[in-house]
Amino acid sequence: MSYREYVPWVLEYSDSTTTMDARIRLTFLLFTSCVLIVNGYKSATISFNQDTSVTLRNPFRGFMAYSLTTNPNTTSFPTSLEYQYINMSDVNPAQDQYDFSSIEAFANDAVQRGNHFVFRVVVDYPGMGSLVPAYLTQGAAAVTFTSYTSYGGGQSPDYNNTRLITAMTHLIAALGRAYDGDKRIAAIELGLLGFYGEWHTFVDSGNQPPFAPRSVQITILNAWNASFNITPLVNSQDEYQYWSSSDASTSQSGYARYKNIGRFDDNFGVQTYNASNPDDANNFYYRAIAAGDGDSWKYTMRGGEVQPTIQQDQFKNPTPSTVQPFLPAVNAVHTSWLLNDNLFEPASDFIRRTGCVSFHGLQLYLSNLYARSDNTTLYIQATIVNTGVAPFYYPLSLYASVDGGVSVVFSGTPNSYGGNSSTVVSATVPLSSTSSSSSVLRLWLSSSHALSNNPIFLGNNKMDASGGLNLQLQRNTSSGAVISERRHDGGAPPATDTETVASPSTFSSDGRTSVTGPQTSVQGGSSSAQR
Template sequence: MTRAVRAVLALALALTAVTAAGVPASATPTSTWTPLTYQQAPADNPLKGFMPYAGSYQTFPHSMEWFYLPLRDLMTGPATFDWVPLERRLNAIARRGHHAVFRVYLDYPAKPTGIPQFLLDQGLATHSYPDHGNNGLSVSPDYEDPRLVAALDRFIGALGRRYDGDPRIGFIQVGLVGFWGEWHTWPYDGGTRPENWMASEATQAVVLNRFESAFKRTRLLVRYPSALNKDLHMGYHDDSMAFETLPPTPWHFVQRLIDNGVTEKWRAEPIGGELRPEVQSCIFDAPVSCAQYEDYDESVTRSHASFLLNQAPFEGGGFTGDEWFRAVAGARSLGYELTVTEAALPAAPARGNATVGVRIANRGLAPFYYDWKAELAAVDSAGRVAKRWTVPWTITGIQPGAAPAEMTAQLKLAGLGKGEYDLTLRVVNPLPGGNDLRFANAAQDVHSGLLTLGRLTVG
């Protein structure tokens, strides 16, 4: 069991008895636990589901957008950077109320090189190739050149200093190495060609360790599980989901998880990726019409993926009819689904203070990976918020299939007039205008983000 998995399991155990300022873990005798009704959560809950390439789309529910950027657009010298191209992308996506997921590359077949010009001017050696439709347009760099290694180290450090914890960013994929930033140079890495252009383990370790040290809040993903990253605080992205995912083929994603002993790493670190382009437009047909594919549900269940790049439902007219509904179900099946199973409110009119509680279960495939703040509010009969309380509750790391996490807090009622109020729970998205996190409950208001827990009477 890795250090990261041990940490999140400890957190999950702690969540079963979260309290506020010395309040007992269970509700007081004057409070009553009342079941709340389950109802499916929306498919566009934040930080999960399908996402398109960055752009304005109305054809399919989503909360994130994806893009690539070449390193040469961001790094102008050995220690100078131009963040404008990244800022433009992040701001455009944030204005649409979505989080960004992105990857920076050096080498993208069939696109102009992403290598910073100053490195080429210094004489960095490169390899031309015709594979992957490239025809010599992009070039693979010499990853062992100390000037390139030093540049990558400085770039990652600068990126972390500026963007770690940025509320516009959902996830960052650890790119920079290999074709498309996908950490391979096939067939020039032990494939059908005699050359091996792939970065050495020493260079890979520099990139991986620098990313881990530079990002403490924003969550990271790398393409392949390996001995070099199994104990690092980063997850994985399967860019061939439902195509090269399932065992026992050695290079398939889940088999790599098994072989590297990280099948449980999803409990602490996110899994994402891309639904393989060849199956995006056909895997939700009934019956499936793809020439080659793997079972979607099994691929998602065994990988515990939270989000996938899937352009097909967004472009053109998108999906229609039953195919659209099947795709929505496929998107909804990714990641977390949090539901409040019970809420505890005072059974009699409260004065001065009130002890309240919730029990939250996860019916999804993965936890929620960020520590977003929880807020309670008393809403009067006119629908106005009469008082708010920030409570030290966290939904982070609540595990699928585990017993509901129980959290209680004592609310100070000073300033609330006598009468009845709806007590509501909200998990605050730190992205202004971002999709609300909505619980899988019938009492969830999908527009306001408020989940009604029950009636609070102030005496």
């Protein structure tokens, strides 16, 4: 094959008076753009295959490691997220005094690498001793502790202590003032209560410290809920064990009550989804359903951590019988991201592990584009398919421009729940009479929470470096109409990957008529196309 790579499409067009079956083979040209040809006053539909290789670093999804600031050997694996535990004793050194310099340093370092930051504040990390601020252990009503020996041992605080709980709620409010809506932060894990901030005090042997009573849990949940309206929050799925859908509403804590608190699974791959027994009460999947919270992923983010003891084995081929298969679990609980530091170290199964990035969260691509024009305007409908397992949890829009002119936002959202769900969005883009005969239609996704150095890519071939899909238009400059013209680089393109499409519909009065056509096949990506 020459330096040009052909990926052909079949285009079909018609008008209101004459039906044509003029099929024009179009090509994507390596380092250039797809040519979209529309006869003046006629319409056309073009279909696209998906290329997941270009979306491996899309924001708010995939695998994440501990902060690359503290673990610099993690740069070889595609990621858009970094993680760190934050000690309460560091950020709250004195009563109602806060020092967020550690959070700032981690967040700023992550952003410089094009990554978002996720963190969790902890007061009891086994093996590290107490992380309760020293001022709370002194004076009247000082916090007391229960010793334990599991997981390296530690000191579990008395979660009935009013000074401790007040300090936690005040800290949460301060974090909300500082970070709600901060585009550097992808999500915040609630933490604070229990071992590792995972809302439990389970032990494998010896003395088990008491956990926070439900009234204290609700107090902490209320504080988070009141302090954050924009930045997604996620709490440990272990919290499901403390309530059920039959409890009074004041004791429940699902999506119906807390609209911005999702879940994270800190035991992913061990107690996530039992495919042979989905009703296994020890698994996240069933716990959520039993709590009446099974569909909360549609509205609130889900993340997690691959259980550290299986991180070496999760992607072995074959997967050990003691490890729950990865893809069924992701599909069942709809995770957008997972902490898995081990993935980022060199290993022989790099390509297999890289491919699994594509199954997290949002995975959008342009599957069909319908266009018609007159001498001043290009009318577009775009079908956007989500082959991932979750939606995008921030506002998301699709934009278009011609020849770098005015940017026009499509009506309707490109966002959808996943599982090959789709949306149809429409736009009316002005055509300049002064434009050259060869114009470029550019489409791109945009969110105010994406970073400028890591834009959101559609999963399509030949995206430009800033996340745009460029389609070349051939125009008649005298009439302003887009004209028909065969356009490829000589010779017959390969016959592979060609798709036919249904005849395009016309716009309805609200511009939301669906474009019909066959479901396109999903083309998996390779690690060689990482960005």
